[in-house]
Amino acid sequence: AQSVAQPEDQVNVAEGNPLTVKCTYSVSGNPYLFWYVQYPNRGLQFLLKYITGDNLVKGSYGFEAEFNKSQTSFHLKKPSALVSDSALYFCAVSQNTGGFKTIFGAGTRLFVKA
Amino acid sequence: DTEVTQTPKHLVMGMTNKKSLKCEQHMGHRAMYWYKQKAKKPPELMFVYSYEKLSINESVPSRFSPECPNSSLLNLHLHALQPEDSALYLCASSPRGIGEQYFGPGTRLTVT
Numbered sequence: 001a002q003s004v005a006q007p008e009d010q011v012n013v014a015e016g017n018p019l020t021v022k023c024t025y026s027v028s029g030n031p032y033l034f035w036y037v038q039y040p041n042r043g044l045q046f047l048l049k050y051i052t053g054d055n056l057v058k059g060s061y062g063f064e065a066e067f068n069k070s071q072t073s074f075h076l077k078k079p080s081a082l083v084s085d086s087a088l089y090f091c092a093v094s095q096n097t098g099g100f101k102t103i104f105g106a107g108t109r110l111f112v113k114a
Numbered sequence: 115d116t117e118v119t120q121t122p123k124h125l126v127m128g129m130t131n132k133k134s135l136k137c138e139q140h141m142g143h144r145a146m147y148w149y150k151q152k153a154k155k156p157p158e159l160m161f162v163y164s165y166e167k168l169s170i171n172e173s174v175p176s177r178f179s180p181e182c183p184n185s186s187l188l189n190l191h192l193h194a195l196q197p198e199d200s201a202l203y204l205c206a207s208s209p210r211g212i213g214e215q216y217f218g219p220g221t222r223l224t225v226t
Contacts, residue, residue: 032212043118043204043217044157051212090156100145100211101170104156 002027002095006105013081014113021076021108023091032094033074034102035065037087044090050074061085081112118218120205126224129195135221137188137205145211146188148180149204151220157204163188164211195225 003026013019025031032051036044048059050067058064065076074091091105118139127133137146145164149157162170163182171180177199179191188205202222206215 034214036217041222043219044206044215046214046216049214094212096212100162100164101159102147102215103159107154107156 002031002093002101002103004091004093004103004105006089006091006108008108009106010109010111012111012113015083016080019078019081019085019110019112021089021091021110023074023076023105024072025074025091025093026072027093027095029095031074032100033065033067034092034094035059035063035074035076036090036092036104038090038107039087047076047089081110083112083114086110086112118205118207118216120203120218120221122221123219124222124224126226127192127195128226129197131195132191132193134192135190135203135205135223137190137218138186139207139216140186141207141209141216142185143207143209143216144185145208146182147206147208147215148188148190149206151202151204153202161190162211169211192223195223197225199223200225 005024034049035047038044048057050057055067088107090107094102121136148160151157160174161180166182177194181189202220204220205218208215
């Protein structure tokens with residue numbers, strides 16, 4: 001069975017500093033990995049994905065993520081955080097189980113302080 | 115058109131009512147999804163439609179009944195709900211079964 005873990009409930013970072021939001025996964029077979037962001041009272045917005053290819057994936061709003069197969073991780077990063085990045089971030093993994101099922105991690109709340 | 119729309123935005127219903135949630139996309143996506151999200155929790159997959167056929171039902175109670183009338187529309191029919199069914203119901207679509215999903219803003223459902 002597939003699963004996703006986000007070990008931090010909350011990450012605090014000062015504006016202008018780099019940020020990292022951690023994600024580890026467990027799947028049998030090749031993983032399809034995603035990051036989404038959710039602002040209050042809104043639906044989720046897609047940030048980036050890893051399907052195959054380069055381990056470093058670049059996405060929307062300056063975010064990037066590094067796929068590490070040996071550590072089964074897919075951490076989200078940004079070189080310089082903005083106050084407007086403050087939101088709830090979800091890591092997700094998809095797998096074909098006779099239909100493509102997506103499992104989301106518990107979420108990490110990011111606070112960027114000015 | 116690059117968005118998923120959901121109606122209504124808010125819905126309050128009694129436990130004996132019948133209501134429906136509606137989701138629409140005009141991006142030509144062939145997979146559509148219903149999720150349930152409780153406050154400060156991740157979305158939980160309920161149903162997946164692929165090419166207008168139900169491909170995944172995550173053991174959802176029968177008081178929730180999905181329908182996909184065509185490739186652009188997805189409905190969720192609600193009947194005899196319980197207060198614990200109160201949540202944000204999110205619809206999403208993707209070009210195919212695998213790949214990023216595009217989410218609507220959700221319907222905030224309150225069951226009284």
